[in-house]
Each structure stands twice: as structure tokens, then as C-alpha cells.
Amino acid sequence: MIEISNLTKIYKLSKKQMREQKTKKSIKKAVDNVSLSAKKGELYGLLGPNGAGKTTTLRCVATLLRPTDGAIKVCGNDTIKYPEKVRESIAFLTNEIKLDPQFTPKYMFNFFGKLHGMDDKTINERRELLFKQFGIFDFQDKKIEELSTGMKQKASIAVSLVHDPEVVIFDEPTNGLDIVTARSVTDYLKVLREQGKVVIVSTHIMSEAEKLCDRVGIIINGKKVAEGTIPELLVQTGTKDLEDAFFELYKEYNQEEA
Numbered sequence: 001m002i003e004i005s006n007l008t009k010i011y012k013l014s015k016k017q018m019r020e021q022k023t024k025k026s027i028k029k030a031v032d033n034v035s036l037s038a039k040k041g042e043l044y045g046l047l048g049p050n051g052a053g054k055t056t057t058l059r060c061v062a063t064l065l066r067p068t069d070g071a072i073k074v075c076g077n078d079t080i081k082y083p084e085k086v087r088e089s090i091a092f093l094t095n096e097i098k099l100d101p102q103f104t105p106k107y108m109f110n111f112f113g114k115l116h117g118m119d120d121k122t123i124n125e126r127r128e129l130l131f132k133q134f135g136i137f138d139f140q141d142k143k144i145e146e147l148s149t150g151m152k153q154k155a156s157i158a159v160s161l162v163h164d165p166e167v168v169i170f171d172e173p174t175n176g177l178d179i180v181t182a183r184s185v186t187d188y189l190k191v192l193r194e195q196g197k198v199v200i201v202s203t204h205i206m207s208e209a210e211k212l213c214d215r216v217g218i219i220i221n222g223k224k225v226a227e228g229t230i231p232e233l234l235v236q237t238g239t240k241d242l243e244d245a246f247f248e249l250y251k252e253y254n255q256e257e258a
């Protein structure tokens, strides 16, 4: 179970960042009073345009960022008070986390298994299972730097799941992948849901979210502007598909900000 209560995250901007973001303000409220929860056996989608605050929210859940305000519990553990327990119970995948280019998928998998305190037998069993699932055997002994984007992503996903965590947080897991590789990832997310894990994914691919997610939360300019099952969101916005629903919400809430 993930429970986010009134999460706010404010970044202090350097002069360079102020110039880059074309703003005179020295702070950026990336996440603004967001509350949401995801349960066991649920696939929750965090949707929003570029810069909406999805990655920031997920990094706070994964204990990589400290919230400015609000609280987050993962499997009952507060992310500020018990960050180690939280890290033990989650898989966190993000584009910013890169596997060391000099090592091989097999080496990285075993290394992270040991970091999690797993014994060799359990690591080998998990590796067999996950490398088979993602078709990694063919390149398990190649250096990461020699792998394609899709191969690297598959290896990163397998490594992130080595310790069989209860909670899976994937930030744009299919970004840059071809449809075959993307499908192997989304199929596995469904397997994780069937196993009773809590799964949160962020994406801006509406068709993917529509097929995959039990519930979605839409974030625009750091604020959660809608939440529900896909049919609920279609009723709420009077639209026929999630992309149209998203545009309706975007028109309404992005104007407010302007």
C-alpha cells in the first residue's frame, strides 16, 4: 500500500535554472498538495504532461527526495522515519538511474542481489526467472555499454526487481522502447499486479494507460486535477477516450495556471 498525503515539493532554483526555466522566481513548486493511494493488486497510473511533477512525486515515494510538506507511507512505513525499510520494499525504475556501463547485466543483477542481503541460491533463482521473462540470457554477459536502449531497459527492470519487492514504482518504463519490448514490460506489470503487488507507473502515453491501469491520477502543473477508473474519468469529462479526457482537463487546468 502507498499512501501519499498532501505532498508538496518545492525546489530552490539556481540562477542558471531560473534562466533555463525563463522565470524570475527563485523557487519552483513541482508538486502541490497531492494526495493519492494505491493498494495491493492495483496498477495505478500517474499521468501528466512534461514537467507536471510525476517524477518528483515518485522520487519522494522512493525516498530519493525529501518532501517539503506532507507525508508518504509505503507498506505502513513513513518514508522520512524509515527510509531503509521503504527502500527494501520497493523497486524503483527511472531513466535517471543508469547501470554501470563497464559491467554486465548478470554481474549487476548478482551485485544488487547481494546488496539486498540475498543468498546465492535465491539470487540465481530470481535471475533465471527474470532473465527468462525479459529475454536477457542472450546478452547477460555483454557489457552494458554495448547494449541497445531496449536491452539496457530490460536489464534495469530485472535488476530493480531482484529482491521481489511488494511495491513497484516505474517512471515511464516504456519510454524509448519499440512496441515489442514495450509490450513485454507492460505484460510483466500485469503479472506483478496478479501477484498482488502495488504497482505505480508514470506515463504520458494515454493509450498505454488506458489499456493497463486500474485507476489513474492526472497531474497538471503539480496539482492532481482528476482521479478514478478510466470509465469514471470519461463520464466526468464527457469524453470517449482517455486522450480526449486528458485534453479536456488540460484545457481547463492549464488555463487556470496561465
Ligand SMILES: Nc1ncnc2c1ncn2[C@@H]1O[C@H](COP(=O)(O)OP(=O)(O)OP(=O)(O)O)[C@@H](O)[C@H]1O
Pocket (backbone or CB within 6 Å): 011, 012, 013, 017, 021, 028, 029, 030, 048, 049, 050, 051, 052, 053, 054, 055, 056, 057, 204
Ligand atoms: N532538481 C530540480 N531542480 C529544480 N527544478 C526541478 C528539478 N527537478 C524537476 N524540476 C522542475 O519541477 C517540475 C516537475 O518536474 P518533474 O520531472 O517532476 O516532471 P514530470 O511530470 O516527471 O515531467 P516529464 O514527463 O517531462 O518527465 C518541472 O518544472 C521541472 O523543471
